[in-house]
Amino acid sequence: MKKSSNSASQKRWQDYIRDVPDFPKPGIVFKDITPLIADGDAFSAAVSELACHIDSDVDAIVGIESRGFIFGAALAQQLGLGLITVRKPGKLPSRVHSVEYELEYGMDRLEVHRDALSTGHKVVVVDDLLATGGTAAATIKLIELLGAEVAACLFVIELSFLHGRDALGDVKVSSLMHVDS
Ligand code: AMP
Numbered sequence: 001m002k003k004s005s006n007s008a009s010q011k012r013w014q015d016y017i018r019d020v021p022d023f024p025k026p027g028i029v030f031k032d033i034t035p036l037i038a039d040g041d042a043f044s045a046a047v048s049e050l051a052c053h054i055d056s057d058v059d060a061i062v063g064i065e066s067r068g069f070i071f072g073a074a075l076a077q078q079l080g081l082g083l084i085t086v087r088k089p090g091k092l093p094s095r096v097h098s099v100e101y102e103l104e105y106g107m108d109r110l111e112v113h114r115d116a117l118s119t120g121h122k123v124v125v126v127d128d129l130l131a132t133g134g135t136a137a138a139t140i141k142l143i144e145l146l147g148a149e150v151a152a153c154l155f156v157i158e159l160s161f162l163h164g165r166d167a168l169g170d171v172k173v174s175s176l177m178h179v180d181s
Pocket of ligand 1: 031064132134164
């Protein structure tokens with residue numbers, strides 16, 4: 001694993017995340033990453049810091065639709081790796097594996113192309129935010145259905161008070177910024 005050359009503090013990342021109360025529905029505080037990605041230096045520093053958590057034997061980055069694609073693509077490009085997209089239902093054109101998971105109200109589904117990865121591949125999963133862990137857990141299931149292994153999950157923001165990492169089993173989890181309440 002490469003050593004982090006970036007000593008950016010928790011406080012520094014907070015400066016680039018906008019809290020939007022009651023979006024997309026009452027009671028939710030939406031963590032808006034658009035100020036972070038709009039700032040070239042901050043975006044680049046965030047991607048570099050995430051990259052420090054990726055071992056050299058990783059074969060590909062897996063990005064979760066849709067904000068996971070932003071960080072996933074930048075990371076993949078920086079590390080010279082490919083990007084595998086895990087998408088919402090009906091978006092991928094070829095044959096898919098599909099996993100259903102629970103939301104606060106109801107169910108949702110994520111999909112991956114059946115030929116995206118195969119046995120022996122090692123990947124890192126990337127998304128903007130870890131809340132309850134349902135989305136990332138479904139993504140891990142998809143990767144495992146392909147016979148591949150998830151080496152780590154990376155997030156820009158982790159809502160630690162929701163204990164989402166407990167839903168991810170033994171997979172290593174790292175986040176740039178933790179929100180404790
Ligand atoms: P979860 O499955 O509960 O861990 O939710 C994570 C997914 O939902 C990620 O793809 C996030 O982009 C999105 N998400 C959940 N809660 C928030 C929030 N408070 N602010 C921004 N995105 C969120």
